[in-house]
Amino acid sequence: MKLLIHSAKQVVTVSNKDVTFLSGQSMKSVDVLENNNGGVAVAVDSDGKIAAVGNTEYIRELWKDSDFEAVIDATGKCVLPGFVDAHTHPVWAGDRVHEFAMKLAGASYLEIHNSGGGIYFTVDSTVRCSAEGLYKTLKDRLMKMLEAGTTTVECKTGYGLETEAELLLLKVLQRAKEELPIEMSITYCGAHAVPRGRTPQEATEIIIRDQIPRIKTMMKQKVLCVENIDVFCENSVFDTEQSRRILQAGKEIGLRINFHGDELTAMKSAEMGAQLEATAISHLEEVSKKGIEAMAMSGTVAVLLPTTAYIMHLRPPPARQLIEAAVPVALGSDFNPNAHCLAMPTVMNLACVMLSMSMPEALIAATLNAAASLGRGSTHGAIQKGRVGDLIIINADKWEHIIYQLGSHNHLIDFVVKNGKIVHRSIN
Numbered sequence: 001m002k003l004l005i006h007s008a009k010q011v012v013t014v015s016n017k018d019v020t021f022l023s024g025q026s027m028k029s030v031d032v033l034e035n036n037n038g039g040v041a042v043a044v045d046s047d048g049k050i051a052a053v054g055n056t057e058y059i060r061e062l063w064k065d066s067d068f069e070a071v072i073d074a075t076g077k078c079v080l081p082g083f084v085d086a087h088t089h090p091v092w093a094g095d096r097v098h099e100f101a102m103k104l105a106g107a108s109y110l111e112i113h114n115s116g117g118g119i120y121f122t123v124d125s126t127v128r129c130s131a132e133g134l135y136k137t138l139k140d141r142l143m144k145m146l147e148a149g150t151t152t153v154e155c156k157t158g159y160g161l162e163t164e165a166e167l168l169l170l171k172v173l174q175r176a177k178e179e180l181p182i183e184m185s186i187t188y189c190g191a192h193a194v195p196r197g198r199t200p201q202e203a204t205e206i207i208i209r210d211q212i213p214r215i216k217t218m219m220k221q222k223v224l225c226v227e228n229i230d231v232f233c234e235n236s237v238f239d240t241e242q243s244r245r246i247l248q249a250g251k252e253i254g255l256r257i258n259f260h261g262d263e264l265t266a267m268k269s270a271e272m273g274a275q276l277e278a279t280a281i282s283h284l285e286e287v288s289k290k291g292i293e294a295m296a297m298s299g300t301v302a303v304l305l306p307t308t309a310y311i312m313h314l315r316p317p318p319a320r321q322l323i324e325a326a327v328p329v330a331l332g333s334d335f336n337p338n339a340h341c342l343a344m345p346t347v348m349n350l351a352c353v354m355l356s357m358s359m360p361e362a363l364i365a366a367t368l369n370a371a372a373s374l375g376r377g378s379t380h381g382a383i384q385k386g387r388v389g390d391l392i393i394i395n396a397d398k399w400e401h402i403i404y405q406l407g408s409h410n411h412l413i414d415f416v417v418k419n420g421k422i423v424h425r426s427i428n
Contacts, residue, residue: 001068002046002420003389006056007039008074009397013053013383014081014368020377021301021369024326027361032399042079043068044389048419053383070422072415078399080363081383082151082390082418083344084370086303087282087332089189090145091138091169092159094125096337100311109264109312109338110236119159119193122337126159126169134172141335141342142182148343148409149402151390151418152183154258154332154374156230158192161203163211166190170215174224181423183390185374186224187258188215191231191238191246204242208249216253227375228258228279233269240267247276256280256375258303262287264314274298280373282332284317285309292318296325301373304365305334306350307341319355330369331362345402345409352403359403389420 011033015022033040033053041059045051052059065071099107099117112118126134145153155173160166170188177184190211194203218224229250233243247257256279261269263283270291273281281295282303295302302322309316322329331351333341341347348362357365371381380388393415394402402412416424 001043001051001063002048003044003070003072003417003422004041004059004063004065004068005072005074005079005391005393006041006059008041008079008393009039009076010034010078010399011040011042011053011383012078012080012363012399014364015382016384018384019368021328021372022364023328024323027323027329027364028358030360030363039075040079042383042391044417044420048389048421050383050385050387050389052385072393074393076397077414078394078396079383080392080394080399080402081367081381082392082416083149083366084374084376084381085145085150085153085333085335085344086280086330086370086373087305087334088153089156089158089334089336090141090153091134091155091157091172092122092126092337093129093134093137094122094337096121099338103312113193114236118338120196122159123161123193127165131168131172134169135175138172138176139180142176142180144342145335146182146416146418147413147424148345149392149413149416150182150344151416152185152371152374152376152380154185154187154228156187156189156192158189158230161190161193161195163206163214166211167214167218170224170226177225181418181421183418185227187228187230188226188250188255189230191243193232193237200238200242204238204246207246212249212253219253227256229255230259232260233267233272234260234263235265235267240269240272243269244272244276247278251276258282258373262291270295274300279375280330283308284322285314287318292322292325292327295327299328301328301330301369303330303332303370303373304351304355305332305339306347306354307339308334310350310354311339316354319351319357323361328369328372329361329365330373331365332370343409346407348403349406359400362403363399389417391417
């Protein structure tokens with residue numbers, strides 16, 4: 001056996017039912033085990049899977065402490081599933097600090113983008129950086145995410161745009177996937193912007209006829225493990241029909257559809273994504289009522305990104321309408337040069353304050369539902385026998401403190417566990 005956590009004040013299982021996501025009324029509460037007489041324990045087996053969850057006394061009837069490689073005394077503390085960050089852009093060079101000042105002065109995202117800033121500014125810095133330089137900064141960011149409780153993270157390309165640069169970013173992400181203790185779901189996002197000097201139609205053809213076939217070949221050769229395809233479906237970028245063609249081409253080589261939709265403009269992205277049976281659509285600030293209904297029918301996960309609305313002064317995505325329509329709602333940090341946030345506890349707090357989500361809804365969105373957006377709803381995001389042993393232990397007697405104490409996650413998180421292995425331990 002790999003790990004025993006015993007005597008916890010609370011263990012947040014999220015759901016005691018064997019479900020792959022929660023939606024609607026089911027998001028109103030989370031299942032919590034609590035026992036004032038000896039506390040609650042979690043045992044993780046040698047394969048990194050949860051072997052048992054229950055009262056400490058019961059677990060110790062099954063195994064002795066000496067049966068485990070590591071034992072954690074969680075007296076007075078809470079155990080939660082590791083967070084799943086459903087949307088990030090972590091591999092790029094440079095920064096965009098100067099643009100933060102521009103946004104504060106009133107410049108819009110598209111104004112900055114069309115003037116050569118935004119994605120283009122980061123692409124210029126990224127393509128000048130070496131693979132080793134990109135890996136070094138990526139590793140630093142991912143390890144900081146891990147320390148903030150994220151055990152599984154979706155990671156996009158998108159700051160290369162041209163074929164060779166995009167393939168390089170995929171290779172850098174693949175190296176991190178193989179070497180770092182955080183689990184990664186890699187997303188190809190070559191359609192993040194239209195390369196300078198090309199039209200959207202030209203860029204669409206290059207992606208479909210060059211980039212996607214080369215990715216398919218590299219996946220067959222087991223050089224890459226890419227899971228998802230993304231496109232920025234937006235005015236002046238890729239329109240709805242161009243986005244549909246790109247996403248369909250990715251789906252045909254086995255990639256899950258997981259894309260940016262209805263962010264700045266009502267593009268009917270949600271309706272299009274639902275028709276393609278997209279696994280997830282992100283942003284959705286401008287989603288229509290029909291788009292919400294279509295997503296509910298298709299079971300497509302809505303990945304909401306409160307950091308983006310906060311930083312860009314956008315109208316927040318309609319979380320309440322999505323939840324009331326029984327669309328599974330997930331959360332992501334949208335970590336990128338425009339939204340520099342590495343911590344899901346901060347994202348959950350913003351979701352509660354800005355999107356009017358309750359704390360149980362935010363936690364479900366950052367665990368089980370975020371896992372569902374990455375095809376991991378049956379294995380991640382909850383503390384149940386047979387699921388992966390991804391756990392965090394916080395130094396508080398109620399789990400809600402991880403959301404309530406804004407900016408205090410570094411002081412609250414004592415341990416982060418990935419597949420039953422302690423990968424971060426607080427020095428506080």
